[in-house]
Amino acid sequence: MNKNHEGQNEVLEGVLAEFAKLAAIPRKSGHEQAVSDFLKSYLSELGFTVMQDEANNIIADKKATAGFEKAPLTILQGHMDMVCVAEEGYDYDPLKDPIKLVRTEEYLSAEGTSLGADDGIGVAEAIYIMKTAKDHGPLRLIVTTDEEQSMKGAIRLSAEHLKDASFLINCDSENYDELTVGSAGSVDLDFTRALKRVEPETPFAWKIEVKGLLGGHSGERIGDGRGNAIRTLAMILTALQAKGEVELASFDGGKARNAIPNDAAAVFVTDLPKEEIEAVIKDQQERFKKMYGNVEPQILVPLTSVEAPQQVLTAGDAKRLLNLLTILHTGVYAMSTVIPGLVETSANLGVVNMTADEVEVQFFPRSAVDQKLDEFRQYAETVAELTGFTAHIGTQSPGWKENKDSRLAKIVAETFAEQNGKPMKVETIHAGLECGWHFRKNPQLDMVSIGVTTKDIHSPKEHLVLATVKPQVDLIVETLHKIAVL
Incomplete structure (x- = not known):
């Protein structure tokens, strides 16, 4: 096995291990107490400074690595809840039953139910990066509640957790080669x-x-x-x-x-x-x-x-x-x-x-x-x-309108092209993202949304393309490094 393959496996297995922890906890929208409590405990054990707010949002801070203390604060953000649907006749209680993961060489899916990669895989990647990334400025992980149903977590998130940050990377998009810079309101x-x-x-x-x-x-x-x-x-x-x-x-x-x-x-x-x-x-x-x-x-x-x-x-x-x-x-x-x-x-x-x-x-x-x-x-x-x-x-x-002067979008797009040998698609989407609420609370916050490739979300056919996990992690890690040396 060559070193590149070893690296691919190390990152992929590390992210999937974090995802498996989330999949084991029922986390239907509006019922996130258990997963929120788990994240509070787990992230605290990892050595991060963690708080759980009244909406059960989790905010975890990690100090900059030595030499990058003056770099701007960057937020990694995702949501902990999921849409729970099952195949007709499949025995599944979304308030009690874990997601049963099914893995092939190409895909990760679930037995009889939605997978919850929206946005469990984004949260899993962010946790993995918080644990392993080096040469970065101060980082903050924000994991919100009830995004799928009402965006309650984003609505109730205190602006205090956003106003001191310069950049925010939302990890809730669905194609690894797409850079989202705007979204619809609802x-x-x-x-x-x-x-x-x-x-x-x-x-x-x-x-x-x-x-x-x-x-x-x-x-x-x-x-x-x-x-x-x-x-x-x-x-x-x-x-x-x-x-x-x-x-x-x-x-x-x-x-x-x-x-x-x-x-x-x-x-x-x-x-x-x-x-x-x-x-x-x-x-x-x-x-x-x-x-x-x-x-x-x-x-x-x-x-x-x-x-x-x-x-x-x-x-x-x-x-x-x-x-x-x-x-x-x-x-x-x-x-x-x-x-x-x-x-x-x-x-x-x-x-x-x-x-x-x-x-x-x-x-x-x-x-x-x-x-x-x-x-x-x-x-x-x-x-x-x-x-x-x-x-x-x-x-x-609220909708989130594209910032034509986004430094973060330029960094992410350039980094993707360097790593993948092709340009990243830059787009506004007809779907809701929590970035609209973040922008309302801090209009100066430079934001993008990215994600691994997932298919058929919100359905029992939902599946994650495994080959996109490591490229996504590499993209975020290198972006954080470039921000640190701005």
Whole structure:
């Protein structure tokens, strides 16, 4: 084995060892106490100065190596939470079960679930670098909570932890050869309605599902033109209602507001014959294929007879729900007029949760233009009024605009070219990054976002390209050295 291969293995194994520690701890967004406590203890044992704030963010400082004490402070930043999704039928409790890692020569993935490389691998790399890097100025590691769900950690992070730094490297991007210098803002828009239920008119009940769609990240993949299972199911049920009485008992779909839903299911009661129901489903499948056939390889819409529910929604409540699900815009809303090929504004109809007494719909617009998010907020209030729902307007996350004079971006791009023999792609992305909140708290902070190559994030197909780990570590380590000698 040559020395380069030995070095590749040493770095890769070191980073994966750190990642395995995180994968062993359930860390669903909004439930990070255990992993935050672990990081506080572990990083303290490594000799760093560590604090855990009220939002369970972890801030760990490492002194500069000798001779570089006057170098500017650089922050390495990632988030500890993950989107937890599993394959249909796979036994997985995201609040209790660890991620079971599956490794091949090329990839790291998980058995039956999402991997959590977003952003566990970024945190693992940062920890490894904090442990092993030499010839660097003062370093600070910031690991935030609840990035995937609400960015609560970034929102509540004290500006005190940002104002004394000159540079910040966010480790939450998804392609090792891409340098992100800007990102979209977003806003959580939820709709709720109390439900009234009555006894069904007929005993004939059916379960209809929409599954087999690609799904994926609602920022990175929204421009691919993928189908939305919730919207598709709502259209099928609406078409059925046009044929006769359809009493809705349940409707559920989606796994996260920032993931395009690839499955949805409903139970309904009707006296329509099976043949007529199947004919409507066939027509809607054909409509779907004409709209998405070049992107979606398959759509499965199984229909099964089920035991009749004791209660169903009133006709008015069912109609209001289907109206909402068919009115809400989902997909690309506008393309950028500044950056060719970039989605500027989009929205994702992400989740429908229904209980016996209430239904909740999660809706997630993104935009590089804050004023367009303002419009979506007004749109949500208007749609809620028209459909009899209550709109809940969440905190609006700011976009992060490119700094054309970024010294850090220049250093990272030059270093990448030197190490890899090819230029780095420099881009603004249609996805949310915590950098928007960091910029709001310290507009002077020079930031970039980079990451190893991961595929199919926020899905059970998520996998990490192992060959990109060492190049990413080398890039950060050399960047830190160049900052130290500025």
